[in-house]
Amino acid sequence: MKPELEEIFQKFPNRQREDLIPLLQQIQDDFGFLSKEIITGVGEYLDISINKIYGVATFYDNFRFGPVGRYHIRVCHGTACHVAGTSTILQELERQLRIKPGETDKEGLFSLEVVSCIGACGLAPLLEINEEYFTHLNLEKIKDILADFREKEQNTYES
Numbered sequence: 234m235k236p237e238l239e240e241i242f243q244k245f246p247n248r249q250r251e252d253l254i255p256l257l258q259q260i261q262d263d264f265g266f267l268s269k270e271i272i273t274g275v276g277e278y279l280d281i282s283i284n285k286i287y288g289v290a291t292f293y294d295n296f297r298f299g300p301v302g303r304y305h306i307r308v309c310h311g312t313a314c315h316v317a318g319t320s321t322i323l324q325e326l327e328r329q330l331r332i333k334p335g336e337t338d339k340e341g342l343f344s345l346e347v348v349s350c351i352g353a354c355g356l357a358p359l360l361e362i363n364e365e366y367f368t369h370l371n372l373e374k375i376k377d378i379l380a381d382f383r384e385k386e387q388n389t390y391e392s
Contacts, residue, residue, distance in 0.1 A: 235271075235274075237263060237264070238260065238271060238274055241256065241259050241260055241263060242256075242278050244259065248278065248279055248280070249279075250279065250281060252279065253275070253279060253281065253286065253289060254289065254293075256275060256279070257275065257286075257289075257290055257296060258295075260275070261295075261296060261297065265297070265300055265301060266297040266298060266299055266300055266301065267290060267296055267297065267298055268298070272286050272287065272290070294346075294348050294349055297346075299337070300337060300341070300344075301337060301344040301346075302337045302338060302340075302341055302342050302343040302344035303341060303342050303343075303386070304342060304343050304344075304362050304363055304382050304386075305343075305344045305346065305362065305363055306326065306330075306343060306344065306345050306346065306360055306361070306362050307346045307347075307348050307351065307360060307361040307362075308322065308323050308326065308334075308345070308346070308347050308348065308360045309348060309350060309351040309353075309357070309358065309359050309360060309361075310323070310347045310348065310349065310350075311349060311350035311351070311352075311354065311357075312350075312354075313354035313355075313357040314350075314351075314354070314357040314358040314359060316357070317357035317358040318358055318370075318371075319357070319358040319370075321372065322358050322360070322370050322371075322372070322375060323347065325372050325375045325376075326345060326360075326375060326379075327345070329375070329376070329379055330343050330345060330379070332344070332345050333345070334346055334347045342382075342383075342386060343379075343382075351366075353366065353368065356368035356369060357369075358370045362378070362382065
C-alpha cells in the first residue's frame with residue numbers, strides 16, 4: 234500500500250463506517266481520483282466490502298474513478314441551466330473536445346463531467362474549469378473559452 238494512503242488512514246484512527254465518505258474525500262483530494270487499488274485498501278482498513286464502497290462512491294457526483302485532465306470541466310445540468318440551454322453547450326463541448334462526460338482527452342488536457350447543480354442558477358447556463366466559473370454561456374463563448382485554455386497551455390510549454 235502507498236505510504237501516502239497510510240498517512241491518510243492515520244487521520245481516521247477509529248476505523249468507523251461513518252469515516253468512509255470523509256476518508257474517500259481526503260483520498261481524492263490528495264490523489265485526484267479513487268483507483269481500484271485505493272478502494273481495496275480502504276475496504277481492508279475499514280473492514281467494508283469493495284461493493285459497498287463503490288455503492289457509496291458512485292451515489293455521489295463528486296467522486297471520480299479515473300484521472301482528470303489538466304483542465305477539468307464541470308458542466309452544470311441543474312434545472313435553470315437545462316432550461317437555459319446547457320444541453321447545447323454540452324454537445325458543443327463534446328464535439329470540440331471529442332470526449333463524452335466522464336472521459337479525458339488523449340492529451341490529458343481536458344476532462345468533462347456533468348454535475349447536477351453548481352448553485353448559481355441566476356448565471357445559467359454555466360460551467361466550471363478548475364474552480365473558475367464561466368457564466369451566461371453560448372456556443373461562441375465555449376469556442377473562446379477552449380481556445381483560451383489551449384493558448385494558455387501552449388504558452389506554458391513555450392516558457
